[in-house]
Amino acid sequence: METLPIDFDLTLAQLSEWHDKWRLERFRSNDNTRYYQTDGRYLYDTLLDKDLAEEQEVSDYVLELLCRMRRFTNELKRMNLSHQERENIKCKREALYKELTQFIKPQQKQAKQQETTKLIRGKGRPKETLTDKMIDDANGEKLKMLHTKLDGKKGKDVSLIILAAIKKGWLTKPTYTQVKNEFKDIGCKTGYNKYLNENLFTKEEIEGAINSFD
Numbered sequence: 001m002e003t004l005p006i007d008f009d010l011t012l013a014q015l016s017e018w019h020d021k022w023r024l025e026r027f028r029s030n031d032n033t034r035y036y037q038t039d040g041r042y043l044y045d046t047l048l049d050k051d052l053a054e055e056q057e058v059s060d061y062v063l064e065l066l067c068r069m070r071r072f073t074n075e076l077k078r079m080n081l082s083h084q085e086r087e088n089i090k091c092k093r094e095a096l097y098k099e100l101t102q103f104i105k106p107q108q109k110q111a112k113q114q115e116t117t118k119l120i121r122g123k124g125r126p127k128e129t130l131t132d133k134m135i136d137d138a139n140g141e142k143l144k145m146l147h148t149k150l151d152g153k154k155g156k157d158v159s160l161i162i163l164a165a166i167k168k169g170w171l172t173k174p175t176y177t178q179v180k181n182e183f184k185d186i187g188c189k190t191g192y193n194k195y196l197n198e199n200l201f202t203k204e205e206i207e208g209a210i211n212s213f214d
Contacts, residue, residue, distance in 0.1 A: 006097045019063050065100045085138040130182040133171045142170045154187035159195035164209035
């Protein structure tokens with residue numbers, strides 16, 4: 001099938017349709033229920049079939065790469081980007097595209113499919129950082145603001161600021177590890193996850209944290 005160009009401009013529905021066609025060509029099926037135990041009505045745990053598990057892993061990873069590339073392409077449509085910001089985004093997209101082509105090329109032998117699976121496992125999936133979770137922050141200004149609010153903070157205080165940033169539309173929900181890697185000593189994982197719940201704060205606390213970004 002036709003390979004997508006690096007600057008493909010597809011809706012999520014069109015992207016899903018392309019992915020289904022690729023899976024049908026690559027694996028001779030795009031039926032997700034093959035990966036699960038079923039009684040004909042309900043899906044249960046994933047199958048313990050090694051080949052199917054590897055197939056699902058490759059399929060999911062290709063879709064992840066496509067979605068990340070689409071996000072970068074949409075960012076490039078913004079009119080207020082500087083030349084350097086555009087070049088940085090293009091560089092990130094190009095790196096994803098090079099990786100994508102390793103997985104979407106037609107495989108002539110089963111051994112090739114196993115090699116691509118090992119490639120994923122061997123080097124590990126590119127781990128998303130907090131920077132990847134930021135929304136419309138090509139110049140990094142929002143992340144810098146978060147540093148002014150979070151550097152030196154721990155536990156409940158960290159969770160409150162992260163919640164406020166999410167509600168303000170600055171980032172999508174990050175993991176504890178992503179926040180810890182960015183801000184270092186933020187306290188224990190249990191405390192962070194516990195307080196990443198707006199029901200544990202008053203309305204005034206959340207609004208105050210949101211307004212502190214202005």
